[in-house]
Amino acid sequence: MSSPMHTLRERLRGSMPALVTPLKDGAVDEAVFRSFVAWQIAEGSHALVPCGTTGESPTLSAEEQERLTAICVEEARGRVPVLAGAASNCTAHTVELALAAKDAGADAVLSVTGYYNKPSQEGLYHHFASLAEAVDVPIVLYNIPSRAVVEIALQTVVRLSKVANIIGVKDATGNMARPSLERLGCGKDWKLLSGDDASALGYMAHGGHGCISVTANIAPRLCAQFQQACLHGAFQEAREFHERLMPLHEALFCEPSPAPVKYAASLLGLCSNEVRSPIMPLTEVGQVKVREAMIVAGLL
Known part of the structure; x- marks a missing residue:
């Protein structure tokens, strides 16, 4: 009989949108978020990731994060896993956020490296190991040196993979050797999730199991089909989906995220284009780029 941890490892694969947080007059628009989650599931997304960078987590209060996770869990109703963002550059605060995510019903938490204060590799190990000890929930590491300044070195990832409830990594290093090297060092059960569309x-x-995706916010069906092709080894078909989506992958980072993807979502009637300061709404130049890419993808 499969354990809950084993079952989660099996389910945590495919297309996983890093969900935007709909806003209205500065507040979280819970009704729109609930509808958005339902639409994502109907369109074939394989898992949901609230309260990440694309969800504007740096500007969300702890209470808002817990509420967003709870809504996501309620709407998912167990149909897909919920991998909730829970991260800070303070270990104690990260523990608090992860405990709240667990209380809200998250299946697992996604936690980024300590940013700004630039911890050593030993500091990173201690941060994540302390989190795992304090919170009885599966943890996925988030390795994104472009934002966090520090990178979780391969040797540190391998050490952390030995901690029972640290189950995988979201990799946004851009290093295509990492999935193969991590699989060799961490074992076949280690979850390898791309963090870059x-x-x-x-x-x-190279053996990845899925992608935590920005583009899946607005093209969930196409992203799910792309992932299914990859998981079945149909890489010629996957390449066709990828080339169709590539202009969109690029356009959604033409200005600081999530302004481009929120503008795209507004064109589809999914949510407003409102963002929280210091992120600014997409400029007219950026709007043209996003619209053109959406046309190429067949979304407009």
Whole structure:
């Protein structure tokens, strides 16, 4: 009989949108978020990731994060896993956020490296190991040196993979050797999730299990089909989906995220384009780029 941890490992694969947080007059629009989650599931997304970078987590209060996770869990109703963002550059605060995510019903938490204060590799190990000891919930590491300044070195990832409830990594390093090296060092059960749409095809070809995606916010069906092709080893078909989506992957980062993807979502009537300061709404130049890419993808 499969354990809950084993079952989660099996389910945590495919297309996983890093969900935007709908806003209205500065507040979280809970009704729109609930509808958005339902739409994502109907369109074929394989898991949901609230309260990440794309969800504007740096500008969300702890209470807002817990509420968003709870809504996501309620709407998912167990049909897909919920991997909730729970991260801070303070270990104690990260523990608090992860406990709240667990209380809200999250199946697992996604936690980024300590940013700004630039911890050592030993500091990173201690941070994540302390989190795992304090919170009885599966943990996925988030390795994104472009935002966090520090990178979780391969040797540190391998050490952390030995901690029972640390189950995988969201990799936004851009290093295509990492999935193969991590699989060798961490074992076949280690979950390898791409954190970058533009390089996800290569990551999946190296043995990845899925992608935590920005583009899936507005093209969930196409992203799910792309992932299914990859998981079945149909890489020619996957490449066709990837080339169709590639202009969109690029356009959604033409200005600081999530302004581009929220503008795209507004064009589809999914939510407003409102963002929280210091992120600014998409400029007219950016709007043209996003619209053109959406046309190429067949979304407009």
